[in-house]
Amino acid sequence: MANKRRLVLVxxxxxxxxxxxxxxxxxxxxxxxxxxxxxxxxxxxxxxxxIALVFAAMRAFAEGLRADGWTVAYTRxxxxxxxxxxxxxxxxxxxxxxxxxxxxxxxxxxxxxxALEDCPIPVVQLPDxxxxxxxxxFAEWAxxxxxxxxxxxYREMRRKTGLLMAGDDPEGGxxxxxxxxxxxxxxxxFRVNAPxxxxxxxxxxxxxxVAREFADNFGGLEGFNWAVDRNGAQKALAHFIAHNLADFxxxxxxxxxxxxxxxxxLLSPYLNLGxxxxxxxCQAAARAYAAGKxxxxxxxxxxxxxxxxxxxxxxxxxxxxxxxxxxxxxxxHRKLPWAYWxxxxxxxxxxxxxxxxxxxxxxxxxxxxxxxxxxxxxxGVDPAQVQEWYLAVYIxxxxxxxxxxxxxxxxxADGGVIASKPYVSSGAYIDRMSDYCGSxxxxxxxxxxxxxxxxxxxxxxFLDRNRDKFAGNPRMAVIYRSWDKRKPEDRKMILGQAExxxxxxxxDAF
Ligand SMILES: Cc1cc2nc3c(=O)[nH]c(=O)nc-3n(C[C@H](O)[C@H](O)[C@H](O)COP(=O)(O)OP(=O)(O)OC[C@H]3O[C@@H](n4cnc5c(N)ncnc54)[C@H](O)[C@@H]3O)c2cc1C
Ligand code: SF4
Numbered sequence: 050m051a052n053k054r055r056l057v058l059v060x061x062x063x064x065x066x067x068x069x070x071x072x073x074x075x076x077x078x079x080x081x082x083x084x085x086x087x088x089x090x091x092x093x094x095x096x097x098x099x100i101a102l103v104f105a106a107m108r109a110f111a112e113g114l115r116a117d118g119w120t121v122a123y124t125r126x127x128x129x130x131x132x133x134x135x136x137x138x139x140x141x142x143x144x145x146x147x148x149x150x151x152x153x154x155x156x157x158x159x160x161x162x163x164a165l166e167d168c169p170i171p172v173v174q175l176p177d178x179x180x181x182x183x184x185x186x187f188a189e190w191a192x193x194x195x196x197x198x199x200x201x202x203y204r205e206m207r208r209k210t211g212l213l214m215a216g217d218d219p220e221g222g223x224x225x226x227x228x229x230x231x232x233x234x235x236x237x238x239f240r241v242n243a244p245x246x247x248x249x250x251x252x253x254x255x256x257x258x259v260a261r262e263f264a265d266n267f268g269g270l271e272g273f274n275w276a277v278d279r280n281g282a283q284k285a286l287a288h289f290i291a292h293n294l295a296d297f298x299x300x301x302x303x304x305x306x307x308x309x310x311x312x313x314x315l316l317s318p319y320l321n322l323g324x325x326x327x328x329x330x331c332q333a334a335a336r337a338y339a340a341g342k343x344x345x346x347x348x349x350x351x352x353x354x355x356x357x358x359x360x361x362x363x364x365x366x367x368x369x370x371x372x373x374x375x376x377x378x379x380x381x382h383r384k385l386p387w388a389y390w391x392x393x394x395x396x397x398x399x400x401x402x403x404x405x406x407x408x409x410x411x412x413x414x415x416x417x418x419x420x421x422x423x424x425x426x427x428x429g430v431d432p433a434q435v436q437e438w439y440l441a442v443y444i445x446x447x448x449x450x451x452x453x454x455x456x457x458x459x460x461x462a463d464g465g466v467i468a469s470k471p472y473v474s475s476g477a478y479i480d481r482m483s484d485y486c487g488s489x490x491x492x493x494x495x496x497x498x499x500x501x502x503x504x505x506x507x508x509x510x511f512l513d514r515n516r517d518k519f520a521g522n523p524r525m526a527v528i529y530r531s532w533d534k535r536k537p538e539d540r541k542m543i544l545g546q547a548e549x550x551x552x553x554x555x556x557d558a559f
Contacts (some may be wrong), residue, residue, distance in 0.1 A: 053072040053078065053149075053151055054078055054079060054080065054146060054147060054148045054149070055074065055075075055078075055079045055080075055148055055150050055151060056079070056080055056081075056082050056122075056139060056142055056143060056146065056148045056150070056151035056152070057070050057071060057073075057074040057079050057080065057081045057082065057141075057151070057153070058070065058082055058083075058135070058139060058151050058152070058153035058172070059071070059081055059082070059083050059110070059114075059150055059153070060083075060135070060153065060154070060156060060221065061083075061085075061089070061103040061106070061107050061322070062103070062321055062322050062323060062505075063153070063154050063177075063323055064107065064110040064159060064279075064322050064323040065108055065179055065323035065324075065326070066113070066114075066117070066279075066323055067554075068154050068323065069154050069165045069175040069176065069177065069178050070152050070154050070175055071114075071119075071559050072152050073152055074152065076117075076119055077120055079120075079148075080110075080120045080121070080122055080146045080148060081114055081119050081120065081121045081122070081124050082121070082122045082123075082124075082138065082139070082142045082151075083102050083107055083111050083121065083122075083124070083125060084123070084124035084125070084131070084135060085107065085125055085131075085357065086126075086131065086132070086133050086134050086135060086137070086138060086139040087125035087126075087131075087133040087134070087400040088133055088134040088135065088279050089135065089264070090126070090527050092160070092442050093437055093440050093441045093456075094211065094266050094267060095263075095266060095275060095441055095446075096266065096267055096406075096410040096441060096443070097259050097260070097263055097266050097267070097269065097410075098251075098268055098269075098270060098272070098273050098275070098409075098410040098444055098446050099259070099295055099443070099446070100259050100263055100266070101252070101255050101256050101259045101266075101270060101273060102238050102273075102275045102277065102318060102410045102444060103322070104126065104255045104259070105248075105251055105255040105256075105277040106277045106278065106322055106324065108123070108255065109121045109277050110252050110278070110372075112251075113278070113279075114212075116529075121284065122142050122145070122146065122301065124138055125419055126157070126262065127259060127325045132441045134164075135161065135164060135165070136164055136165070136167070136168045136169075139151050139168055139170065140168075140169065140170065141173065142421075143170055143365065145549055146379075148171070149170065150170055150171040150173065151168075151170065151171070151172045151173070151244050152172070152173040152175065153165065153172060153174055153175070154174070154175055154176075154177045154179075155174035155175060155176060156174070157179055157297075157363070157446040157447050157448065157450075158449060159370075159371040159448075162174060169429035171446065172194065177325075179323060179326060180327070180360055180363060181206060181209065181210060181327055181356055181360055182202075182206065182363075182364055182492060183330065184367045184368070185525065187360075187363075187364030187365075187367070187368055188201060188368060189221075190205060191362070191368055192365070194262070196465075196469070196535075197365065197368075197466060197467075198469070199357055199358060199361045199433060200224070200225065200357075201358070201465070202357065202364070203224070203353055203356065203357030203536065204219075204224055206252055206356040206357060206360060206378060207219060207356070209222070210328065210331070211350055212331050212332070212335050212356060213335055213338070213345075213348065213349055213352060214286065214360075214404075218538045220338075220345060220349070221345045221349075224298035225300055225345035225349065225353065226298065226349050226350060227346060227350065229298065229299065229346040230296070230298045230299060230301055230302065230346055230506045231302050231349050231545075232299050232300055232302075232483075233300075233303050233481060233482050233483070234303035234304075234305055234308075234311055236305060236307065236308065236484075237308075237416075240308065240311075240312075241288075241292040241293065243274065243285075243288070243310055243315060244284060244285060245274060245327075245510070246274050246276045246277075246281055246285075248273065249277075251277070252277050256270055256273060261418040267390060267391070267407065267441060267442055268406075268407050268408075268410055268442065269407060269408055269465070271337050272408045275318060276324070278320065278324065279324045279325070281324075282316075282319035282324035282325045282414065285314075285315065285316060285319060286314075286316060286319075286325060286329075286330060286333060287333075287491045289314040289315070290334060290343075291314065292331050292354075293312040293313070293314065294312075294314075294334060294337055294343045294348070295342065295344065295347055296312045296345055296347065296409065297312045297313070297314070297343075297347045297350060297351050298344070298347035298348075298349070298350035298351065298395075299347065300312050300414070301313070301350060301374050301414070301531060302414075302415045303415075303422075303482055304398075304413075304415055304416055304479075304482055304483035304485065305482070305483065305484055305489070306397075306401055306483070306484050306485060308404040309409060309411070309412070309413075309416075310411070310413070312315075313414075314351070315411065317444075317445035318328060318444045320355070320359070320444045321445050321447050322452065327355050327356065327359065327360070331351075332415075334348050334351050334352055334389065335348060335352065343398055352470055354414075359450065360552075362449070362450055362453035362454055362457070362458075362467070363449050363450060363453075364468060365453045365457065365466060366448070366450075366452055366453050367449070369453075369463070369466060371374060371451070373452060373456065373457075373463065374433070374436060374448070374452045374456060375463045376432070376456060376463050376464070377431070377432050377433070377462050378461060378462050378463060378464035378518075379432075379460075379461055379515060379518065381426075381429045381430060381431055381432060381462075382429070382431050383428060383429040383430050383431060383551070383554070383555065384430065384434065384555070385405065385425065385430050385431070385434040385435060385438055386428070386430075386554050386557055386559070387557040388400070388403060388557065388559075389403060389421065389425075389438055391403060391404075391405075391407055392557055393557070393558055394489075395489070395490035395491060395559065396424075396489065396491060396503060396559065397485045397486070397488055397489035397490070397491075398420050398479050398483065398486070398489070399420060399421065401415045401420070401485060402417075402420040402421050406442050406510060407441070407442075408420075409444075410442065410443060410444035411419070411443065411445075412443070412508045415482065417439070417443075417454075417459070417479060418458065418459055418472055419472065419474060419479065419482070420479065421438075421471060422435070422455070422458075422459035422460065422472065422502070422534035423459075423473055423474055424504070424507075425459075425460065426459065426460050426461065426471060426472070426511065427504065427507035427508060427510070427511045427553065428471055428507060428554050429511075429514075430518055432455070432456055432460040432462035434458075435459070435460055436451065436452060436455045436456055437452050439454070439455045440452075440455075447460070450473075453467060457498040458472065459472060469524060470519070470522055470524045471515075471519070473508060473511055473512075474504065475502070475504050475505045475508040476491075476493040476502035476503075476504040477505075478491065479493070479504065481494045485504075489502075491503060493505070496543070497542055497546055498546070499541070501546065503554075503559060505546040505548050505552050506543060506550050507550060507551070509543050509544065509546070509547065510543070510544055510547035510551070512525075512528060512532060513532070513540075513544060514528065516529070531542050541552055
């Protein structure tokens with residue numbers, strides 16, 4: 050019956066064969082629709098590799114559905130008739146296939162949810178049950194709590210999943226082994242490289258398309274080394290568990306100039322696109338621990354990132370509402386330095402973090418938090434511009450996960466919903482956790498004066514200019530006390546030199 054036919058909209062980050070919309074559909078009657086459209090490629094200037102990964106993975110997924118017996122209406126980028134937006138494509142396909150409504154998984158972004166609500170034909174948005182904690186469950190957990198700290202949420206998720214539990218207690222007696230996880234790393238010639246994913250014909254076609262159509266977007270395509278289907282993503286998972294998980298915990302905060310990946314998993318794009326599920330990834334880590342192949346601090350640290358942080362930030366994004374991304378608690382309005390897009394800077398750490406982001410569309414958590422994030426926060430950059438940058442440049446960036454990490458965890462723009470204090474540091478932290486400072490034009494040891502590390506100057510400027518917001522925070526009292534103990538003339542000099550540095554940053558001359 051033609052009038053009962055529904056479209057099943059599968060978005061580029063919903064590439065899960067058992068996703069709620071496909072489960073709700075009838076293979077013999079309904080039509081799956083997928084579309085590569087301008088509105089999605091252009092709402093921020095995505096990294097070339099990100100567009101390439103999403104398109105290549107969408108095309109591979111569509112082929113898999115066809116092989117499985119689905120009718121798939123797939124709109125390629127630039128093909129004749131492509132209306133350029135998701136809702137435009139829904140209307141076009143509805144007419145073509147005489148469908149009266151559509152069903153989809155609710156998008157991970159307020160912008161698209163609203164667009165689907167406004168669509169002239171009804172689009173049912175089903176809860177995204179690929180996450181372990183539903184939006185309703187998160188709201189229940191958050192109800193009546195004074196503060197929404199990740200650690201308590203995480204414990205609930207451990208209990209719920211049974212991961213690393215010994216009965217009612219956490220494996221090993223502690224919930225969190227982060228105290229063992231803050232070691233700097235040494236260059237290691239024997240570290241196992243990431244697996245290679247040679248592009249297949251579809252991927253090569255997409256890489257050509259992106260090189261042609263998005264030539265001015267940030268980033269290079271040469272380093273593209275991502276799996277584009279579930280099979281490849283499972284290989285990446287197996288490789289990580291076998292080679293890198295054991296040392297993941299110990300070195301997860303470390304940074305090395307010549308080793309941008311260290312022991313990180315690089316699984317975020319596969320998780321966020323739906324090629325891997327959070328539970329299967331965590332169960333693989335828990336099995337490796339149970340088999341005695343990896344230590345508890347690594348298995349726990351890794352699992353916490355996924356069932357803790359990943360689920361928690363998504364909960365926060367939807368709990369806080371559509372205005373979350375517009376918040377600017379610290380009233381910061383400076384422009385994002387050109388160095389973030391590859392412009393010149395003498396700061397070795399920032400230069401390296403941006404260069405690897407350009408080449409790989411990837412930087413690990415501490416580079417994002419303590420180099421690019423820390424610097425933007427100290428330099429007073431408008432959080433909306435910082436968010437736009439993070440949303441654009443990383444292979445795994447989708448708003449539900451990018452925004453809370455950037456606006457909340459990194460920029461304190463939400464006023465402390467996520468972080469109990471701002472993630473700021475002077476150069477000493479970067480020096481301890483990396484080898485960047487050795488070859489920097491600035492001196493990390495110099496707290497002030499010619500050539501002093503910009504982090505050292507701006508750190509105190511940040512604390513001083515935000516005193517009214519942080520002085521009452523018990524976790525920051527010691528820092529303010531140590532600032533107040535400094536000689537008044539030193540404080541004045543540091544603040545003056547920080548002002549000069551801020552002016553240089555504004556002129557992109559630092
Ligand atoms: C400012 C800022 C912006 C970020 N933007 C994104 C983003 O757009 N997309 C994204 O997926 N992650 C983001 N993160 C979180 C984290 O940096 C990445 O998930 C991680 O670097 C991905 O690399 P990996 O897969 O090698 O992670 P690993 O270090 O191997 O960690 C394992 C997994 O844990 C999950 N994870 C770890 N930390 C977080 C976190 N804070 N929030 C959510 N999931 C986490 C990821 O799924 C990751 O794959 C951001 C962090 C910061 C500080
Ligand atoms: S000295 Fe400062 S700017 Fe240079 S690498 Fe170290 S932390 Fe970065």
